Amino acid sequence: MEIYHIPVLPNETIKLLNIKEGSVVVDCTVGEGGHSALILRIIGNSGFLIGIDKDTDALKKANERLSSISKNFVLVHGNFANIKEILAEKNIKEVDAALADLGLSSLQLQFGERGFSFMNEGPLDMRMDKSKGITAYAIVNGFDESNLSDIFYFYGEERRARAIASAIVRYRKTKKIETTTELANIVGKIYGGKRGRINPATKVFQALRIAVNGELEDLKKFLSDIPDVLITSGRVGVISYHSLEDRLVKNAFRSDPRLKRINKKVIRPEADEIERNRRSRSAKLRVAEKI
Ligand SMILES: C[S@@+](CC[C@H](N)C(=O)[O-])C[C@H]1O[C@@H](n2cnc3c(N)ncnc32)[C@H](O)[C@@H]1O
The missing domain is CATH 3.40.50.150 (Vaccinia Virus protein VP39)
Structure with missing residues:
Protein backbone atom coordinates (compact mmCIF):
# COMPACT_ATOMS: atom_id res chain seq x y z
CA MET A 1 0.00 0.00 0.00
CA GLN A 108 10.88 15.26 0.75
CA LEU A 109 11.71 14.44 4.37
CA GLN A 110 11.51 10.70 4.04
CA PHE A 111 14.49 10.09 1.78
CA GLY A 112 18.00 11.15 2.75
CA GLU A 113 18.93 11.81 -0.87
CA ARG A 114 17.03 15.15 -0.92
CA GLY A 115 19.16 16.44 1.96
CA PHE A 116 16.31 17.99 3.99
CA SER A 117 16.51 15.75 7.02
CA PHE A 118 19.14 15.63 9.75
CA MET A 119 17.75 12.22 10.71
CA ASN A 120 18.53 10.59 7.36
CA GLU A 121 22.03 10.70 5.93
CA GLY A 122 22.21 12.33 2.51
CA PRO A 123 24.00 14.97 0.43
CA LEU A 124 23.47 18.59 1.48
CA ASP A 125 21.05 19.53 -1.30
CA MET A 126 17.70 20.88 0.06
CA ARG A 127 16.44 22.20 -3.27
CA MET A 128 12.71 21.70 -3.69
CA ASP A 129 13.18 22.24 -7.41
CA LYS A 130 16.06 19.97 -8.34
CA SER A 131 16.38 21.64 -11.75
CA LYS A 132 17.71 24.96 -10.48
CA GLY A 133 19.26 27.03 -7.72
CA ILE A 134 22.05 26.88 -5.21
CA THR A 135 22.40 23.82 -2.95
CA ALA A 136 22.87 23.76 0.82
CA TYR A 137 26.31 22.24 0.10
CA ALA A 138 27.34 25.38 -1.80
CA ILE A 139 26.16 27.62 1.04
CA VAL A 140 27.69 25.61 3.87
CA ASN A 141 31.03 25.14 2.11
CA GLY A 142 31.22 28.43 0.25
CA PHE A 143 29.64 31.31 2.21
CA ASP A 144 31.78 33.33 4.59
CA GLU A 145 31.32 33.17 8.32
CA SER A 146 29.25 36.31 8.72
CA ASN A 147 26.88 35.33 5.90
CA LEU A 148 26.37 31.90 7.43
CA SER A 149 25.77 33.43 10.82
CA ASP A 150 23.15 35.81 9.36
CA ILE A 151 21.34 32.94 7.63
CA PHE A 152 21.17 30.92 10.86
CA TYR A 153 20.12 33.95 12.91
CA PHE A 154 17.55 35.51 10.58
CA TYR A 155 16.06 32.41 8.94
CA GLY A 156 16.45 30.00 11.87
CA GLU A 157 16.18 32.38 14.83
CA GLU A 158 19.16 30.34 16.06
CA ARG A 159 20.69 31.95 19.17
CA ARG A 160 24.06 30.18 18.72
CA ALA A 161 24.29 31.35 15.08
CA ARG A 162 27.77 32.85 15.42
CA ALA A 163 29.29 29.89 17.22
CA ILE A 164 27.81 27.48 14.68
CA ALA A 165 29.07 29.53 11.72
CA SER A 166 32.53 29.66 13.26
CA ALA A 167 32.57 25.88 13.88
CA ILE A 168 31.56 25.26 10.26
CA VAL A 169 34.34 27.48 8.92
CA ARG A 170 36.90 25.75 11.18
CA TYR A 171 35.73 22.29 10.13
CA ARG A 172 35.83 22.98 6.42
CA LYS A 173 39.48 24.06 6.60
CA THR A 174 40.29 20.36 6.87
CA LYS A 175 37.43 18.82 4.90
CA LYS A 176 34.28 19.80 2.97
CA ILE A 177 31.00 19.20 4.77
CA GLU A 178 29.33 16.63 2.55
CA THR A 179 26.31 15.22 4.32
CA THR A 180 23.30 16.13 6.42
CA THR A 181 24.48 14.09 9.38
CA GLU A 182 27.98 15.60 9.23
CA LEU A 183 26.44 19.07 9.51
CA ALA A 184 24.04 17.96 12.26
CA ASN A 185 27.01 16.61 14.27
CA ILE A 186 28.91 19.92 13.97
CA VAL A 187 25.84 21.78 15.30
CA GLY A 188 25.27 19.13 17.98
CA LYS A 189 28.79 19.71 19.35
CA ILE A 190 28.05 23.42 19.86
CA TYR A 191 25.23 22.35 22.14
CA GLY A 192 27.65 20.05 23.99
CA GLY A 193 26.02 16.91 22.65
CA LYS A 194 22.98 17.56 24.86
CA ARG A 195 19.83 16.07 23.32
CA GLY A 196 16.59 17.71 24.34
CA ARG A 197 13.16 17.12 22.87
CA ILE A 198 14.15 19.00 19.74
CA ASN A 199 17.25 18.09 17.74
CA PRO A 200 19.80 20.95 18.06
CA ALA A 201 20.19 21.02 14.26
CA THR A 202 16.50 21.82 13.65
CA LYS A 203 16.91 25.59 13.33
CA VAL A 204 20.05 25.43 11.19
CA PHE A 205 18.32 23.05 8.79
CA GLN A 206 15.24 25.28 8.66
CA ALA A 207 17.45 28.31 7.96
CA LEU A 208 19.37 26.62 5.16
CA ARG A 209 16.18 25.35 3.56
CA ILE A 210 14.70 28.85 3.58
CA ALA A 211 17.88 30.30 2.06
CA VAL A 212 18.28 27.57 -0.58
CA ASN A 213 14.67 27.85 -1.77
CA GLY A 214 14.17 31.61 -1.37
CA GLU A 215 11.08 30.71 0.64
C1 LIG B 1 3.61 20.60 2.98
S1 LIG B 1 3.84 20.11 1.34
C2 LIG B 1 2.22 20.12 0.67
C3 LIG B 1 1.45 18.92 1.03
C4 LIG B 1 0.07 18.84 0.40
N1 LIG B 1 -0.80 19.90 0.86
C5 LIG B 1 -0.55 17.49 0.66
O1 LIG B 1 -1.52 17.45 1.44
O2 LIG B 1 -0.08 16.48 0.13
C6 LIG B 1 4.53 21.54 0.63
C7 LIG B 1 4.84 21.42 -0.86
O3 LIG B 1 5.02 22.73 -1.34
C8 LIG B 1 6.02 22.74 -2.32
N2 LIG B 1 6.50 24.13 -2.40
C9 LIG B 1 7.11 24.85 -1.45
N3 LIG B 1 7.37 26.09 -1.89
C10 LIG B 1 6.86 26.18 -3.14
C11 LIG B 1 6.77 27.22 -4.12
N4 LIG B 1 7.31 28.42 -3.90
N5 LIG B 1 6.15 26.96 -5.28
C12 LIG B 1 5.61 25.74 -5.54
N6 LIG B 1 5.68 24.71 -4.66
C13 LIG B 1 6.29 24.93 -3.48
C14 LIG B 1 7.02 21.73 -1.83
O4 LIG B 1 7.81 21.24 -2.88
C15 LIG B 1 6.12 20.66 -1.20
O5 LIG B 1 5.84 19.63 -2.11
Missing part, protein backbone atom coordinates in the same frame (compact mmCIF):
# COMPACT_ATOMS: atom_id res chain seq x y z
CA GLU A 2 1.25 3.50 -0.87
CA ILE A 3 1.83 5.77 2.11
CA TYR A 4 0.92 9.34 1.26
CA HIS A 5 1.45 12.63 3.05
CA ILE A 6 -1.48 13.24 5.43
CA PRO A 7 -3.06 16.65 4.77
CA VAL A 8 -2.93 19.09 7.69
CA LEU A 9 -6.10 20.79 9.03
CA PRO A 10 -8.14 19.16 6.23
CA ASN A 11 -11.68 19.95 7.39
CA GLU A 12 -10.90 23.47 8.56
CA THR A 13 -9.15 24.26 5.26
CA ILE A 14 -11.99 23.01 3.04
CA LYS A 15 -14.63 24.74 5.13
CA LEU A 16 -12.94 28.12 5.47
CA LEU A 17 -11.93 28.21 1.82
CA ASN A 18 -15.62 27.70 1.06
CA ILE A 19 -14.91 24.95 -1.45
CA LYS A 20 -18.09 23.60 -3.05
CA GLU A 21 -19.27 21.65 -6.04
CA GLY A 22 -18.22 23.54 -9.18
CA SER A 23 -15.43 25.57 -7.51
CA VAL A 24 -12.27 26.43 -9.45
CA VAL A 25 -9.39 25.98 -7.03
CA VAL A 26 -5.63 26.42 -7.22
CA ASP A 27 -3.59 24.28 -4.84
CA CYS A 28 -0.31 26.17 -4.95
CA THR A 29 1.61 23.45 -3.08
CA VAL A 30 0.03 20.28 -4.35
CA GLY A 31 2.76 18.10 -2.80
CA GLU A 32 1.54 14.52 -2.72
CA GLY A 33 -2.00 15.65 -3.40
CA GLY A 34 -3.43 15.26 0.09
CA HIS A 35 -5.50 18.44 0.12
CA SER A 36 -6.06 18.25 -3.63
CA ALA A 37 -7.62 14.77 -3.33
CA LEU A 38 -10.17 16.15 -0.85
CA ILE A 39 -10.81 19.19 -3.03
CA LEU A 40 -11.32 17.11 -6.21
CA ARG A 41 -13.96 14.99 -4.47
CA ILE A 42 -15.90 18.09 -3.42
CA ILE A 43 -15.72 20.14 -6.62
CA GLY A 44 -16.98 17.21 -8.71
CA ASN A 45 -17.36 17.19 -12.48
CA SER A 46 -18.29 20.86 -12.77
CA GLY A 47 -15.25 22.11 -10.87
CA PHE A 48 -11.56 22.36 -11.78
CA LEU A 49 -8.30 22.12 -9.85
CA ILE A 50 -4.91 23.51 -10.80
CA GLY A 51 -2.09 21.96 -8.75
CA ILE A 52 1.32 23.62 -8.63
CA ASP A 53 4.58 22.37 -7.12
CA LYS A 54 8.28 23.10 -7.45
CA ASP A 55 9.11 19.46 -6.96
CA THR A 56 8.73 17.06 -9.89
CA ASP A 57 8.83 13.97 -7.61
CA ALA A 58 5.84 15.36 -5.69
CA LEU A 59 3.96 16.06 -8.94
CA LYS A 60 4.44 12.47 -10.10
CA LYS A 61 3.00 11.16 -6.87
CA ALA A 62 0.14 13.68 -6.91
CA ASN A 63 -0.72 12.70 -10.47
CA GLU A 64 -1.06 9.00 -9.50
CA ARG A 65 -3.23 9.86 -6.55
CA LEU A 66 -5.48 12.42 -8.26
CA SER A 67 -5.94 10.49 -11.51
CA SER A 68 -7.81 7.79 -9.62
CA ILE A 69 -10.35 10.41 -8.45
CA SER A 70 -11.11 12.67 -11.41
CA LYS A 71 -9.90 14.10 -14.71
CA ASN A 72 -10.77 17.66 -13.76
CA PHE A 73 -7.31 18.84 -12.87
CA VAL A 74 -4.02 19.97 -14.33
CA LEU A 75 -0.63 19.84 -12.64
CA VAL A 76 2.05 22.45 -13.24
CA HIS A 77 5.76 22.34 -12.39
CA GLY A 78 6.35 25.86 -11.16
CA ASN A 79 6.78 28.32 -8.33
CA PHE A 80 3.72 29.84 -6.65
CA ALA A 81 5.53 33.17 -6.71
CA ASN A 82 4.60 33.11 -10.43
CA ILE A 83 0.93 32.38 -9.80
CA LYS A 84 -0.32 35.04 -12.23
CA GLU A 85 1.80 33.78 -15.13
CA ILE A 86 0.97 30.13 -14.39
CA LEU A 87 -2.79 30.74 -14.42
CA ALA A 88 -2.57 32.98 -17.50
CA GLU A 89 -0.72 30.22 -19.37
CA LYS A 90 -3.57 27.86 -18.57
CA ASN A 91 -6.11 30.50 -19.69
CA ILE A 92 -7.55 30.80 -16.20
CA LYS A 93 -8.41 34.39 -15.31
CA GLU A 94 -9.73 33.93 -11.79
CA VAL A 95 -10.20 31.22 -9.19
CA ASP A 96 -12.69 30.75 -6.35
CA ALA A 97 -10.07 29.59 -3.87
CA ALA A 98 -6.31 29.27 -3.46
CA LEU A 99 -4.39 27.20 -0.92
CA ALA A 100 -0.70 27.28 0.01
CA ASP A 101 0.40 24.61 2.50
CA LEU A 102 4.00 25.68 3.08
CA GLY A 103 7.04 23.70 4.05
CA LEU A 104 8.04 20.19 3.14
CA SER A 105 6.11 17.08 2.20
CA SER A 106 6.66 13.70 3.82
CA LEU A 107 8.21 12.56 0.55
CA LEU A 216 10.33 34.07 2.22
CA GLU A 217 10.76 36.02 -1.03
CA ASP A 218 8.43 33.57 -2.84
CA LEU A 219 5.83 33.84 -0.10
CA LYS A 220 5.91 37.68 -0.16
CA LYS A 221 5.43 37.70 -3.94
CA PHE A 222 2.60 35.17 -3.69
CA LEU A 223 0.81 37.19 -1.00
CA SER A 224 1.01 40.37 -3.03
CA ASP A 225 -0.18 38.73 -6.28
CA ILE A 226 -2.88 36.34 -5.12
CA PRO A 227 -5.70 38.91 -4.68
CA ASP A 228 -5.40 39.72 -8.40
CA VAL A 229 -6.40 36.20 -9.42
CA LEU A 230 -9.25 35.66 -6.92
CA ILE A 231 -12.88 36.35 -7.84
CA THR A 232 -14.63 38.85 -5.58
CA SER A 233 -15.41 36.92 -2.38
CA GLY A 234 -12.87 34.27 -3.44
CA ARG A 235 -10.69 33.02 -0.63
CA VAL A 236 -7.01 32.36 0.00
CA GLY A 237 -5.71 30.11 2.77
CA VAL A 238 -2.14 29.66 3.95
CA ILE A 239 -0.91 26.95 6.31
CA SER A 240 2.48 27.89 7.75
CA TYR A 241 4.87 26.01 10.03
CA HIS A 242 7.14 28.62 11.58
CA SER A 243 6.85 32.14 12.88
CA LEU A 244 8.73 33.84 10.02
CA GLU A 245 6.18 32.58 7.50
CA ASP A 246 3.19 33.15 9.75
CA ARG A 247 4.24 36.75 10.40
CA LEU A 248 4.29 37.48 6.66
CA VAL A 249 0.84 35.94 6.17
CA LYS A 250 -0.65 37.68 9.20
CA ASN A 251 0.65 41.10 8.13
CA ALA A 252 -0.40 40.67 4.50
CA PHE A 253 -3.93 39.60 5.39
CA ARG A 254 -4.25 42.40 7.93
CA SER A 255 -2.90 45.24 5.84
CA ASP A 256 -3.92 44.42 2.25
CA PRO A 257 -6.93 46.64 1.40
CA ARG A 258 -8.09 44.05 -1.18
CA LEU A 259 -8.56 41.41 1.54
CA LYS A 260 -10.68 40.84 4.63
CA ARG A 261 -9.63 38.30 7.26
CA ILE A 262 -11.96 35.32 7.72
CA ASN A 263 -10.32 34.14 10.94
CA LYS A 264 -8.74 36.83 13.09
CA LYS A 265 -7.39 34.23 15.48
CA VAL A 266 -5.04 31.74 13.89
CA ILE A 267 -6.38 28.18 13.55
CA ARG A 268 -4.28 25.34 14.97
CA PRO A 269 -4.81 21.59 14.93
CA GLU A 270 -6.66 19.93 17.81
CA ALA A 271 -4.76 17.50 20.05
CA ASP A 272 -6.21 14.44 18.29
CA GLU A 273 -4.94 15.63 14.89
CA ILE A 274 -1.47 16.22 16.34
CA GLU A 275 -1.53 12.72 17.77
CA ARG A 276 -2.49 11.21 14.40
CA ASN A 277 -0.14 13.42 12.39
CA ARG A 278 2.91 14.82 14.20
CA ARG A 279 3.76 17.01 11.22
CA SER A 280 0.70 19.10 12.01
CA ARG A 281 1.94 20.16 15.46
CA SER A 282 3.29 23.56 14.40
CA ALA A 283 0.69 24.30 11.70
CA LYS A 284 -1.16 27.62 11.61
CA LEU A 285 -3.98 28.35 9.17
CA ARG A 286 -5.04 31.84 8.11
CA VAL A 287 -7.74 32.56 5.56
CA ALA A 288 -8.72 35.82 3.87
CA GLU A 289 -11.41 36.83 1.38
CA LYS A 290 -11.13 39.19 -1.57
CA ILE A 291 -13.46 42.14 -1.13
